[in-house]
Amino acid sequence: xxxxxxxxxxxxxxxxxxxxxxxxxxxxxxxxxxxxxxxxxxxxxxxxxxxxxxxxxxxxxxxxxxxxxxxxxxxxxxxxxxxxxxxxxxxxxxxxxxxxxxxxxxxxxxxxxxxxxxxxxxxxxxxxxxxxxxxxxxxxxxxxxxxxxxxxxxxxxxxxxxxxxxxxxxxxxxxxxxxxxxxxxxxxxxxxxxxxxxxxxxxxxxxxxxxxxxxxxxxxxxxxxxxxxxxxxxxxxxxxxxxxxxxxxxxxxxxxxxxxxxxxxxxxxxxxxxxxxxxxxxxxxxxxxxxxxxxxxxxxxxxxxxxxxxxxxxxxxxxxxxxxxxxxxxxxxxxxxxxxxxxxxxxxxxxxxxxxxxxxxxxxxxxxxxxxxxxxxxxxxxxxxxxxxxxxxxxxxxxxxxxxxxxxxxxxxxxxxxxxxxxxxxxxxxxxxxxxxxxxxxxxxxxxxxxxxxxxxxxxxxxxxxxxxxxxxxxxxxxxxxxxxxxxxxxxxxxxxxxxxxxxxxxxxxxxxxxxxxxxxxxxxxxxxxxxxxxxxxxxxxxxxxxxxxxxxxxxxxxxxxxxxxxxxxxxxxxxxxxxxxxxxxxxxxx
Ligand code: ZN
Ligand code: ZN
Numbered sequence: 001x002x003x004x005x006x007x008x009x010x011x012x013x014x015x016x017x018x019x020x021x022x023x024x025x026x027x028x029x030x031x032x033x034x035x036x037x038x039x040x041x042x043x044x045x046x047x048x049x050x051x052x053x054x055x056x057x058x059x060x061x062x063x064x065x066x067x068x069x070x071x072x073x074x075x076x077x078x079x080x081x082x083x084x085x086x087x088x089x090x091x092x093x094x095x096x097x098x099x100x101x102x103x104x105x106x107x108x109x110x111x112x113x114x115x116x117x118x119x120x121x122x123x124x125x126x127x128x129x130x131x132x133x134x135x136x137x138x139x140x141x142x143x144x145x146x147x148x149x150x151x152x153x154x155x156x157x158x159x160x161x162x163x164x165x166x167x168x169x170x171x172x173x174x175x176x177x178x179x180x181x182x183x184x185x186x187x188x189x190x191x192x193x194x195x196x197x198x199x200x201x202x203x204x205x206x207x208x209x210x211x212x213x214x215x216x217x218x219x220x221x222x223x224x225x226x227x228x229x230x231x232x233x234x235x236x237x238x239x240x241x242x243x244x245x246x247x248x249x250x251x252x253x254x255x256x257x258x259x260x261x262x263x264x265x266x267x268x269x270x271x272x273x274x275x276x277x278x279x280x281x282x283x284x285x286x287x288x289x290x291x292x293x294x295x296x297x298x299x300x301x302x303x304x305x306x307x308x309x310x311x312x313x314x315x316x317x318x319x320x321x322x323x324x325x326x327x328x329x330x331x332x333x334x335x336x337x338x339x340x341x342x343x344x345x346x347x348x349x350x351x352x353x354x355x356x357x358x359x360x361x362x363x364x365x366x367x368x369x370x371x372x373x374x375x376x377x378x379x380x381x382x383x384x385x386x387x388x389x390x391x392x393x394x395x396x397x398x399x400x401x402x403x404x405x406x407x408x409x410x411x412x413x414x415x416x417x418x419x420x421x422x423x424x425x426x427x428x429x430x431x432x433x434x435x436x437x438x439x440x441x442x443x444x445x446x447x448x449x450x451x452x453x454x455x456x457x458x459x460x461x462x463x464x465x466x467x468x469x470x471x472x473x474x475x476x477x478x479x480x481x482x483x484x485x486x487x488x489x490x491x492x493x494x495x496x497x498x499x500x501x502x503x504x505x506x507x508x509x510x511x512x513x514x515x516x517x518x519x520x521x522x523x524x525x526x527x528x529x530x531x532x533x534x535x536x537x538x539x540x541x542x543x544x545x546x547x548x549x550x551x552x553x554x555x556x557x558x559x560x561x562x563x564x565x566x567x568x569x570x571x572x573x574x575x576x577x578x579x580x581x582x583x584x585x586x587x588x589x590x591x
Contacts, residue, residue: 037094037103041110045087046443052083058139060447061382063148067157069164072127072134072171081121088114101588105574105581106444112578113448116265124258129179129250131187131237134172136165136226137194137370144205146382152210159206159219162198165226169233176240180252182531184241186373188234193370195230198223254499254534262535267452267542269580273496273535276542280492283541284515287486288312294479295319313514320483320517323476327414330399330406337364337395337422344427351468352565354428354572357439360390362431367394375525376413377421379430382438391431393422408521416480423465424484428568429458436572445575451536453579456543457572459488463548468564483517488540490516491526495537498530546579547571554586 050057054065070076091114096107120126127133140161143154206219254262263273270276292312299308299315302322309315328336341364348354356362367378371394381391398406398413413421423429433454437446462481471477490512497503505527512523530537555562570589574582 033094033098034100034103037099037107040090041106041444045090045110046447048083048087052080055139058142061146061148063143063146063157066139066143067160069136069139069161069168071164071167072175077121077127081118084114084118084121088118101585102442105577105585106442108581109445109448109577112265112268112450119261119265124262127175128177130183131172131176131179131240132183132190134169134175134187134233135190135194135370136161136168136230137190137197141197141368141370144202151205155206155209155211155219156215158202159215159222162219162222162226165222166229169229172233173236178250179240179244181241181244181249182252182528184237184244184249186532188237188241189373190370191230191234191237193372195227195234197368197370198227198230252531253502256500259496259499259534263538266450266535266539268450268578269546269583270452270542273500273538276492276538276545277496279545280489280496280541283489284486284493287482287489288316288515291316291479291482291486294475294482297475298323298479317514317517320479321411323416323479324411324414326416326476327410328398328418330397330401330410333398333410333413333418334364334366334395337393337418340419340422341393341426344422347465347470348428348432352563353464353468354432354565354568356427356432357435360435362391362393362426362435364393364395367396372396375529376409377425379425379434381431381434391426391435393426393431405521408519412519412522414480416474416477417484419471419477420462420481420484423462423470424458428465429461430454432461433457433572433576436569437575439573442575445577449576450578452539452543452546453582454543454576455539456545456547456579459485459540459544460547460551463544464564464568486516487518488544491537492541494526494530495534499534543579546583550579550583558590 050062050065054068054070057064058066088111091107091111094107096104096111099107140158143158143161146154148154203220203223206216206223209216211219260273263270267273267276292315295312295316296308298319303318306318309318341362345356345362349356371378377393377395379391380394398409401409425431437449462485465471466473466478466481494503494508494511498508508527508530509520509523512518512526513520516523518526551567554567558567570586571582574585
């Protein structure tokens with residue numbers, strides 16, 4: 001835990017606010033502390049939280065403030081700062097150790113989120129240097145997809161957001177100062193996606209709606225103004241990007257201080273960024289050893305007439321190259337994925353690994369345009385307030401890729417790798433985990449989700465499936481699994497290397513290609529992702545390690561009573577909170 005950091009940070013906060021006394025009489029814990037905590041934080045805190053975070057609310061399926069397009073002004077940030085500071089003080093009026101285990105975990109989750117948000121607002125300040133922070137498309141698209149109320153009603157809400165769009169982008173231009181060029185270019189691309197989203201389809205929805213002619217005209221006029229505003233922001237960014245080319249821009253590298261702080265917020269129970277990096281360097285060698293053995297096994301099947309290279313990296317690469325040719329045709333990829341999803345659904349049920357909700361089938365769909373630009377596929381789940389819609393495995397159809405890139409993409413996502421990929425994104429990975437999180441009785445724990453837990457679970461799900469017998473230890477599948485897992489390990493090395501060290505584009509790509517056996521295309525994507533994000537890439541390996549180690553201990557401790565279903569269901573029942581908090585809860589539940 002990062003207790004020390006918390007107290008020193010709070011101390012600084014009190015000084016800043018001029019507090020002389022930390023706990024006032026009114027915020028003293030009442031007689032029934034748990035009940036008071038549940039009332040104050042289970043109800044009032046979240047209500048107030050959604051007022052200052054209306055966009056986040058939409059993603060959680062909470063629509064009470066959905067018509068509010070928040071203008072990113074100084075006033076908005078001051079309000080947020082005040083909110084975070086006041087609630088952190090209220091939270092600290094409770095002695096977490098006197099709360100029951102469920103409330104104790106919520107206390108920890110809220111505390112982490114408030115401190116992280118204050119740090120993001122006042123220290124990291126991404127709102128200043130990352131122009132892709134500003135995009136109106138996401139919430140509007142969510143509102144269009146959700147069925148929480150009639151389309152007409154949702155169009156009115158969207159209409160109000162469209163009216164605020166010009167003010168939104170003009171405030172955004174005021175916020176952006178000395179951005180990094182890669183984030184500026186991302187903002188240009190993604191706002192071009194937003195422009196498409198505000199296109200003819202949306203206009204037709206207004207035209208064919210049940211809204212009065214007066215309302216229709218009003219909102220279509222607002223839509224036109226919104227388009228002008230998005231286009232204006234794009235033009236402004238293009239000019240800015242050119243001038244940054246001359247004057248020099250902020251580096252996209254976070255540097256050791258910000259990196260370590262960010263890492264602590266995302267991985268509150270780990271040994272820290274440096275320790276994880278050291279662990280990853282060792283794990284890389286272990287995995288390469290396993291792949292070496294599998295390459296020997298497969299050599300006699302595929303390359304028996306060829307001389308086996310002495311260099312194990314060259315040997316593994318040659319075997320991977322042969323096995324990677326086993327892949328779908330570009331236009332069949334999405335359909336094959338649907339078949340695989342059905343197979344995985346049947347498998348996890350018949351082997352009793354995890355429970356699936358039969359009323360919420362998990363689907364595959366083409367990724368919405370505005371989300372494209374970072375990865376080939378992702379999991380999209382409804383929020384806990386809106387848990388009646390299904391989750392989706394979003395995929396960019398390979399046949400929409402430039403022709404010269406399709407083959408390389410499909411070799412990377414070949415028949416074997418696609419199985420691991422789908423296990424990770426969908427079953428029993430992200431979609432299953434998020435579906436369980438939505439059923440968690442604690443809204444707090446579902447809403448303030450921890451990326452390390454979420455990615456760690458998906459990586460853990462891959463290993464669990466193979467250990468349970470999925471694929472019957474087929475050497476091709478195992479080889480591709482280790483290659484895939486090696487990505488998590490290399491992600492950690494790359495992320496740390498780029499943001500704390502000075503790892504260059506050439507070095508990153510060489511590592512990914514030579515020791516990760518990935519294509520040039522994947523190496524380029526990884527470099528881009530390392531430029532655009534930080535710490536996120538370490539979460540896979542960090543979360544996996546924590547969960548796997550805990551499961552190993554748990555199995556031993558439970559002996560005969562252990563079943564995968566019991567472990568998985570209980571682990572997932574606590575929501576998307578840091579792994580260490582789940583471990584505490586499970587231990588205290590079984591004392
Ligand atoms: Zn009340
Ligand atoms: Zn993932």
